[in-house]
Amino acid sequence: MAAPRGGAAGIHRTRQPTGRIRAAKRIRAPSAPSAAQGIVRHGARCGLFGPAVLANAVSSAMSSQRPAQGWTAQELPVAEISCPSRDNVEMTARREDTDVRFLRRIEKLGRELLAGKYPGGAQQLWDLQLRLLDLQRAIQREIATTKRTPRSPERAATLERLQWARWQARHLGDAYAWVLLGLDSQTLVPLGENTPGSVPPDSVGMQGVLAIAQTLGSNGAGFPIVNDITDCLRIGDITFVEPTANHEREIATVEVKSRLVSEQIHPDGGRSAKLSIEVHSISRTDLLGKARARIPVGEEGASVTPPRRLPDRRLEQQVRRMSRATERQSLEPNAIGEVDGKPFISLDLQLDDGSEHWSALRRAIRRARRNGLAVEAADEAFVYIAVYDPLDLTAAIKLGLAGPSFDELQKILPPEQDRDARDAIVINHVLPPVERRQAYASMPYFLASIPKTSIFDLMNRRMAIVVVVNPGWIARSLESEGFSISIKPRGGHMPEFQVSCAVADAKGNKFRLTMPGFDHDLHEALANFRSAPSLVQKYVVQRDALTALLPDLVETKERARQAGVEVAKLDGRSP
Numbered sequence: 001m002a003a004p005r006g007g008a009a010g011i012h013r014t015r016q017p018t019g020r021i022r023a024a025k026r027i028r029a030p031s032a033p034s035a036a037q038g039i040v041r042h043g044a045r046c047g048l049f050g051p052a053v054l055a056n057a058v059s060s061a062m063s064s065q066r067p068a069q070g071w072t073a074q075e076l077p078v079a080e081i082s083c084p085s086r087d088n089v090e091m092t093a094r095r096e097d098t099d100v101r102f103l104r105r106i107e108k109l110g111r112e113l114l115a116g117k118y119p120g121g122a123q124q125l126w127d128l129q130l131r132l133l134d135l136q137r138a139i140q141r142e143i144a145t146t147k148r149t150p151r152s153p154e155r156a157a158t159l160e161r162l163q164w165a166r167w168q169a170r171h172l173g174d175a176y177a178w179v180l181l182g183l184d185s186q187t188l189v190p191l192g193e194n195t196p197g198s199v200p201p202d203s204v205g206m207q208g209v210l211a212i213a214q215t216l217g218s219n220g221a222g223f224p225i226v227n228d229i230t231d232c233l234r235i236g237d238i239t240f241v242e243p244t245a246n247h248e249r250e251i252a253t254v255e256v257k258s259r260l261v262s263e264q265i266h267p268d269g270g271r272s273a274k275l276s277i278e279v280h281s282i283s284r285t286d287l288l289g290k291a292r293a294r295i296p297v298g299e300e301g302a303s304v305t306p307p308r309r310l311p312d313r314r315l316e317q318q319v320r321r322m323s324r325a326t327e328r329q330s331l332e333p334n335a336i337g338e339v340d341g342k343p344f345i346s347l348d349l350q351l352d353d354g355s356e357h358w359s360a361l362r363r364a365i366r367r368a369r370r371n372g373l374a375v376e377a378a379d380e381a382f383v384y385i386a387v388y389d390p391l392d393l394t395a396a397i398k399l400g401l402a403g404p405s406f407d408e409l410q411k412i413l414p415p416e417q418d419r420d421a422r423d424a425i426v427i428n429h430v431l432p433p434v435e436r437r438q439a440y441a442s443m444p445y446f447l448a449s450i451p452k453t454s455i456f457d458l459m460n461r462r463m464a465i466v467v468v469v470n471p472g473w474i475a476r477s478l479e480s481e482g483f484s485i486s487i488k489p490r491g492g493h494m495p496e497f498q499v500s501c502a503v504a505d506a507k508g509n510k511f512r513l514t515m516p517g518f519d520h521d522l523h524e525a526l527a528n529f530r531s532a533p534s535l536v537q538k539y540v541v542q543r544d545a546l547t548a549l550l551p552d553l554v555e556t557k558e559r560a561r562q563a564g565v566e567v568a569k570l571d572g573r574s575p
Contacts, residue, residue: 058180062242099161102165103168106169110175110456110459113176114452114455125223136199146158171231172444174446190235190324193234196234205258208258209258212238212279222251227253235253236253236254240254260274280315282326327339331346334346334545342562347542351537355534360377361449361465365463367386372396421487421495422471422476423470423473426468426494431458433445441524469522474532483543484502485498499514500514512569513553525538
């Protein structure tokens with residue numbers, strides 16, 4: 001492939017941001033949600049059902065057939081765990097079967113969630129959650145058992161497969177949370193701003209969490225999501241959600257602290273325990289107040305007055321995180337607010353419907369299942385590469401990226417004489433996503449608008465999807481809309497793009513607005529399979545929203561800068 005004029009040829013990989021717009025600094029791995037955030041709500045189909053349709057079905061199930069005495073866990077079969085063997089070969093073969101069984105169980109739960117039909121109502125959704133928790137614990141026990149064996153290549157390979165299964169189980173928990181919370185990124189993203197959690201053991205603390213989930217949930221606090229079954233809900237222990245009119249949601253996030261008061265062993269070998277449980281919450285709604293009003297005061301295990309205890313630094317930190325998340329969730333759209341005492345700009349950007357690339361992606365998937373590899377140019381800037389190989393996907397990906405037919409890739413590059421330093425073939429997004437320290441801010445791939453078979457091909461690593469982009473086309477399209485683009489080299493990565501524009505207030509005074517976060521906006525468009533023109537439209541809509549806020553931005557220029565938007569007066573000169 002010929003080198004683009006003014007820049008080096010080749011395929012580059014962008015850094016993978018997860019948050020929203022950050023301050024105008026060099027973006028190394030932008031992860032925290034931005035100060036100037038654009039919340040884009042749009043729908044897409046997942047399997048035969050769209051995420052929005054699925055969320056509405058879940059909403060109806062949460063509101064119906066709610067048990068009067070609380071949700072109860074069904075008797076679940078104990079996961080079969082293979083015993084360690086002195087023969088490493090025999091151990092590896094048995095563990096391979098174990099990790100395949102785990103993935104099959106994940107797929108079974110995933111298909112139940114994606115079916116869109118819940119005849120058991122709230123009880124079925126609660127039981128699905130408990131089965132997912134049980135499965136995650138079984139995988140974690142197998143990982144712990146494997147780690148106690150001698151180091152070897154076989155052990156390393158086994159651990160990698162088991163850790164992949166654990167990540168898929170937790171990512172399915174993310175999909176569960178997204179549909180129960182109505183696909184509302186303004187609610188979900190703030191709850192992911194914390195370090196990752198781990199699979200919870202069957203401890204006193206977790207028993208307290210489940211007890212409170214059942215007690216408050218059955219008394220009006222809403223349907224409980226156990227946060228530890230997910231990777232995206234990292235603040236608090238339980239998120240209660242109550243469907244309202246028009247399938248909206250009221251939510252309350254709570255932190256639970258439990259301690260063992262007494263334990264009794266019965267003659268039949270069974271055990272019973274008495275726990276002291278404290279519940280802490282900062283919420284926009286009064287769901288917990290409604291629940292407390294229905295719990296009889298003095299009933300054993302349901303006292304509304306928790307015992308006094310010494311200050312707990314971890315609890316104080318978690319309460320502060322809940323407070324920040326609630327402030328984020330409560331921000332007024334298209335206004336300058338504050339989160340944890342710092343300026344924050346919230347923008348509600350409504351984009352045109354019909355700008356998704358799901359049909360192009362499905363075509364690529366169908367061709368890949370027939371031929372092993374498909375390259376599909378979706379528009380002037382985005383290309384999808386689908387690779388399918390049920391035997392050795394890693395080798396197929398390397399072969400596909402090293403030497404596919406580049407006819408489709410060439411479509412997103414201008415003629416050689418018209419290229420500049422911004423034109424390149426950039427690998428920007430890959431499915432299925434890998435586990436990482438930062439929570440993903442985009443909708444889980446389990447909810448993608450592709451056939452369920454393909455979703456579970458991705459989960460089982462029989463298929464991969466690579467998204468390739470030419471940022472040069474996006475830069476030129478933004479310039480045609482009146483934006484200015486500057487770039488800074490970043491080694492082997494895609495250059496850092498900075499977008500600015502000239503605007504005027506009602507008196508005709510002209511200003512230049514600098515809007516950071518191009519990396520995030522590009523990744524968000526790709527992660528949601530939106531088109532390149534929709535990304536350009538997002539900047540146009542964002543410019544209009546910021547122009548409406550211009551008097552406040554100018555008056556509090558330093559606060560605007562802290563919030564991530566630079567404002568500079570142009571002294572009456574033409575921009």
